[in-house]
Amino acid sequence: MLRYIKMNNNFYNKNIEESIIIGEAKYKDSKKISEIHESRFPKPYGINYIKLLIKNDINLILVAKKEKKIIAFMVIQKVLDVSEIITIAVEKNYEGSGICHKLILDAIDRLKKLNVKFITLEVSNTNLRALNLYSKNNFKKKSLRKNYYTDQFGEKTDAYLYERKL
Numbered sequence: 105m106l107r108y109i110k111m112n113n114n115f116y117n118k119n120i121e122e123s124i125i126i127g128e129a130k131y132k133d134s135k136k137i138s139e140i141h142e143s144r145f146p147k148p149y150g151i152n153y154i155k156l157l158i159k160n161d162i163n164l165i166l167v168a169k170k171e172k173k174i175i176a177f178m179v180i181q182k183v184l185d186v187s188e189i190i191t192i193a194v195e196k197n198y199e200g201s202g203i204c205h206k207l208i209l210d211a212i213d214r215l216k217k218l219n220v221k222f223i224t225l226e227v228s229n230t231n232l233r234a235l236n237l238y239s240k241n242n243f244k245k246k247s248l249r250k251n252y253y254t255d256q257f258g259e260k261t262d263a264y265l266y267e268r269k270l
């Protein structure tokens with residue numbers, strides 16, 4: 105059954121989430137991941153950096169696929185029993201469909217199996233959608249880092265450090 109929810113004057117379709125398959129990124133996924141990254145962030149990582157991230161076992165990189173096409177990804181760095189969400193993004197036209205929420209739930213399951221105890225991340229205090237995503241997933245604000253990011257207009261923004269116990 106389709107569920108349409110109204111938020112900030114946008115209707116979005118929660119039914120998409122049910123058709124999403126999550127899995128670990130493969131080397132051949134680098135191009136698509138870098139395209140999504142470039143379309144969602146002012147400073148793109150570039151394909152070569154994404155390749156390096158995938159090759160390095162310290163990272164857990166998950167992709168969300170709809171009909172075999174990658175539409176979202178997340179990069180997590182594992183260091184002993186603490187992991188950090190380095191980046192997460194979904195294609196603009198799938199935003200607000202619960203896909204990154206699903207990625208986070210899947211990551212948490214995998215990290216628990218690896219005996220990870222905490223997940224941390226930094227997020228701009230102006231990124232309302234991301235702030236909601238993390239608080240909805242029980243991440244708690246630990247501190248504020250002043251002038252941590254520079255946006256596409258050259259403006260400085262503060263970052264919250266979030267943490268979630270597993």
Ligand SMILES: CC(C)(COP(=O)(O)OP(=O)(O)OC[C@H]1O[C@@H](n2cnc3c(N)ncnc32)[C@H](O)[C@@H]1OP(=O)(O)O)[C@@H](O)C(=O)NCCC(=O)NCCS
Nearest residue numbers: 144192193194199200201202203204205227233234236237
């Ligand atoms: C932030 C981002 C990753 C969220 O991904 P998403 O798949 O759209 O997130 P979800 O659909 O799982 O929504 C998560 C929550 O965000 C909140 N949300 C949704 N639409 C929102 C809006 N218009 N304004 C504020 N919060 C909103 C809701 O709480 C939602 O949960 P709910 O729909 O169950 O209530 C995505 O918007 C994105 O790729 N942004 C660009 C890259 C980025 O900023 N990454 C984060 C860096 S820290």
